[in-house]
């Protein structure tokens with residue numbers, strides 16, 4: 095990198111593909127996270143996960159040997175709850191999602207109700223989704239007065255043994271049945287979750303960068319939020335598919351590093 099990183103005061107870090115691969119932590123990345131923090135770089139983790147609460151995610155970090163507090167975590171479940179409660183305090187919501195999402199919705203004072211009483215339809219992944227949940231979500235979707243919020247727009251999720259359905263399973267089914275798409279999407283690349291992360295850092299946009307492994311998720315989210323973008327080749331994007339993926343997406347990251355460790359060294363060397 096030719097230019098230095100004097101401007102950099104805070105980083106928004108993606109989790110899967112940056113700090114870990116699935117349940118496996120990347121030890122050098124965890125070391126890098128600690129180095130960056132010690133050097134005074136503010137950090138917030140941002141994840142599109144739609145099934146876990148912050149409490150569950152903090153447990154995962156502890157397994158990795160990291161102490162990450164609630165204030166360092168913006169998960170799409172939590173960001174969705176914050177968004178809705180700012181729009182309508184104590185709103186009545188119905189969700190297709192799992193307990194982790196429900197926990198975050200309740201934490202923000204939202205009321206989880208029978209679908210017939212709901213003002214909001216909140217769509218998130220659910221590994222136990224069934225015909226009844228689809229039926230209730232369908233009926234809400236057909237009601238124009240109900241506000242339809244999707245936790246993230248992820249079509250599929252790259253699991254260790256291959257792709258698994260993301261929130262796209264539900265968004266796609268509802269779309270095919272009704273022709274309706276979500277009124278609001280919270281997770282990356284939406285700038286809604288990014289704005290909450292920047293707000294949490296308490297920095298100006300020109301002092302912040304996002305680090306992630308997916309061009310059309312993380313890099314695009316950074317562009318949408320008007321901050322600098324760092325792509326790491328330690329997850330979905332790697333050194334073999336990088337050029338093809340940049341060309342296909344038409345989205346170019348500001349900086350590319352093999353992993354968070356190389357990034358941290360480069361950033362700290364220039365400061």
Ligand SMILES: [Mg+2]
Pocket residue numbers: 108109110111112306307308329
């Ligand atoms: Mg990722």
